[in-house]
Amino acid sequence: MRRVTKNVRENRTINTVYFNDEESSRARPGQFVMVWEPGYDEFPMSLSNYDSKGLCSVTVKPWGPGSGEMVKARRGDLIGIRGPYGRPFTVDKSSALLVGGGTGLAPLLPLAKALVKEGGRVAVVIGGRSKPDLLFEEQMRRAVRRKNLFITTDDGTYGHKGFPTDLAESMIKERRVGRVYTCGPEIMMRKLYDISVTAGVEFEASLERGMKCGIGICGSCTVGKNLLCRDGAVLDAKDLKDSLDEFGVLQRDQSGRYIKV
């Protein structure tokens, strides 16, 4: 088990919880860990930070008992960490557009750093309902050039007024974007998929599904034929092509029944 080293408040709902874990510190952008809050739940979380010294973090929004307990974590608390698991984002020199909403920024932060290090051109759009919902503005500002960071709020309280998808669409039309990367609400990711495929731009998204094992055994995390924990959580346009009746539309609940995303 691992000890929590610090818990940082990011905005009005989201916290980043830090811990030391050597294996996770060797992760690649987009990989996730299974976090165990003893007595509550075990759930998948994208790694939002990991460094060569073994310091790692997950960035959590409280929904249910597990994540609800996690945001209250205190220095010294014990948590279980398994992983890192899953297929990472592609890191190369193609001109990249990263679009994130809410905790979806978590896997995009290490991705942005890795892409910049690789030497590619990297633009980032951070979306939020309102100014207090934005995540990682400061961190992204440190990771990419100032002129390549864009903010949108649905209500116009900060940055561009509107949805991140609208801004992304015009950027795809005006600039040479090689690949769109996204993580956030699935409806947003589905819109970006449609925009990217129409424009002939490569596309990778990190999706979320309920997970039990995280290692390709239990079958609870399917998106069509894909097992999200193994084939994802990052899926590309080719993986998603046969799953368009599910992506952004339907997911399976823990019993295997379809419910709306």
Next chain:
Amino acid sequence: MVGPSLRVSLAGLRFENPLMLASGIVGVTVPSLTRAIDSGAGSAVSKSIGLEPREGYRNPTLVATQDGGLLNAVGLSNPGARIFAEELSEVRGRHLPIIVSIFGGGPVEFSRVVDILDSQEFLAYELNLSCPHVEGVGTEIGHDPEVVASVVKAVRSRTKKPLFAKLSPNTHKIVEIARAAVASGADGLTAVNTVRAMAINVETTKPTLTHKYGGLSGDAIRSIALAKIYELYEEVKVPIIGCGGVSNWEHAVEMMLAGASAVEMGTALYQGYGVFQDVNRGIVAYMRRKKFRKVQEMVGLGH
């Protein structure tokens, strides 16, 4: 010269090869079952389906143990017979080698599940009489020869499809139970389900699984499964499907030598769906080396 053939037939069914996807492993959905078959499994067994939808237990539901095993208490999560029947209706006409696993609290519930599913297109039923961690529908049923007989009889009277009774290793009465199942109309046996087990976390000082008890699978149980198959082969005259800890060709061959006509793989799927192809290739190479032309020639050779 033609190479060795992997084709097998058991209980009137014919499969391209002896490997099967075990119940409860990725196969909660039809796309996952299809993918296992496309990846080289000769057939695929669905997650165990009950009468009503079940969410299963809260996580942690799976934990790796230090003896090379995997411990699970998923809790028979499944969408229920009606919804699963709908899902199966989508593959009608595709003649996929799908076997549906079912569970229930007794003969009446088993019968109702069969009535809902039976008109769908699939090859056979596997009766889960052996889940070690769900009260009322698992080993309480599967450890009592009389109850097993009544369940198999009830299902037999409602379907023409072949029936495989999946047995629990957690009993000294396995032969008696197998005989009861066969006498009541089972066409074959699957041996074995998981071994009842537990893991305790020394930091929290409590059992790791939310359900406390779970079922052990993987490497840790292979030798146990092998002995049960060997014993059953000597005592019962119906085909046996071997299951428990198989993750490479050598394990699969070992089970066939013990008496298994086909071999299920579950936990080995942590290697990915490619494991079916790998194991099939290994079996073929072995057969060539030992000059076996048919899988059947190996079955029971260990006796």
